[in-house]
Amino acid sequence: MNIQFKKGVLELCVLALLDKQDRYGYELVQKISDRIAISEGSVYPLLRRLKTEEYFTTYLQESKEGPSRKYYRLTDKGRDYLQKLIKEWQQFSIGVNELIKEGVRGE
Amino acid sequence: MNEEQFLKKMDVALKKLPDAERLDMLNDFREHFAIGKEEGKTEEEIANNLGTPNQIAKELLATYYLEKVDDVSTTGNILRAVWAVIGLGFFNLVIVLGPFIALVVVLLTGWVSAVAFIATPLMVVANLAIYPDSFQYFDLFFSIALAGLGLLLAIGMVYATRFISTGFVRYLNYNVKLVKGGLKHG
Numbered sequence: 001m002n003i004q005f006k007k008g009v010l011e012l013c014v015l016a017l018l019d020k021q022d023r024y025g026y027e028l029v030q031k032i033s034d035r036i037a038i039s040e041g042s043v044y045p046l047l048r049r050l051k052t053e054e055y056f057t058t059y060l061q062e063s064k065e066g067p068s069r070k071y072y073r074l075t076d077k078g079r080d081y082l083q084k085l086i087k088e089w090q091q092f093s094i095g096v097n098e099l100i101k102e103g104v105r106g107e
Numbered sequence: 108m109n110e111e112q113f114l115k116k117m118d119v120a121l122k123k124l125p126d127a128e129r130l131d132m133l134n135d136f137r138e139h140f141a142i143g144k145e146e147g148k149t150e151e152e153i154a155n156n157l158g159t160p161n162q163i164a165k166e167l168l169a170t171y172y173l174e175k176v177d178d179v180s181t182t183g184n185i186l187r188a189v190w191a192v193i194g195l196g197f198f199n200l201v202i203v204l205g206p207f208i209a210l211v212v213v214l215l216t217g218w219v220s221a222v223a224f225i226a227t228p229l230m231v232v233a234n235l236a237i238y239p240d241s242f243q244y245f246d247l248f249f250s251i252a253l254a255g256l257g258l259l260l261a262i263g264m265v266y267a268t269r270f271i272s273t274g275f276v277r278y279l280n281y282n283v284k285l286v287k288g289g290l291k292h293g
Binding site: 025026039042044045048049052066067069 | 132134135136137138139141142143145157158159160162163166167169170171174
């Protein structure tokens with residue numbers, strides 16, 4: 001995990017946000033940066049990479065206000081990958097939490 | 108930095124890319140600015156949150172070139188990918204350029220030996236032409252054996268070259284993911 005893991009988290013967040021519904025870039029970036037400190041711009045190269053790896057497809061859709069927006073839609077391949085990442089993440093976070101419980105003097 | 112300055116910087120940093128690709132990348136950011144402004148943010152605020160256009164462009168370039176190498180791994184594409192990955196940070200100079208030079212040297216050595224082995228019978232013939240008296244059967248047979256060895260080596264090198272370049276591309280990919288990290292504080 002380690003450094004790969006950092007990258008994996010952002011990837012996991014993007015894919016997770018797309019599981020229930022299609023979203024546009026700005027929306028994805030905002031949702032993530034509301035909770036995690038990132039340079040927002042770094043999400044866009046990630047989006048392009050995940051697209052070339054066929055984890056999702058894009059389409060343009062008109063919006064009522066302003067220009068049309070690029071929406072991202074998860075593919076089956078992306079969904080499988082998301083499940084794998086979620087499993088890894090859960091194991092990892094359970095492990096970390098257990099260690100904290102064991103190591104930190106609590107109440 | 109306002110929107111125009113941000114996009115301008117990014118455009119310059121991406122100028123090596125084909126127009127279609129570059130415009131598509133810029134469009135993502137134009138859209139980002141447009142929606143941000145609808146939500147009442149200033150251009151400066153949006154640009155600040157995005158980070159520096161140069162760094163983002165570097166990540167875009169690296170991703171683009173690696174994708175290219177995956178399609179067709181020509182020497183030019185591999186070289187461009189190497190430069191793109193090095194561009195991600197000085198740190199990479201050591202861990203990318205080092206192995207790259209080492210691998211190129213190994214491949215070059217193999218190829219030069221193969222060619223030299225294959226050429227030995229020619230040298231025997233040339234030697235014969237210059238000093239007809241010095242002919243020895245041993246030289247002839249030994250050179251033919253070497254030429255055979257050279258042919259085998261050349262065939263081996265074809266596979267080695269292919270194997271090493273795909274392996275290296277994989278290493279580059281890993282590297283880009285590693286450097287990109289994604290999580291930056293502040």
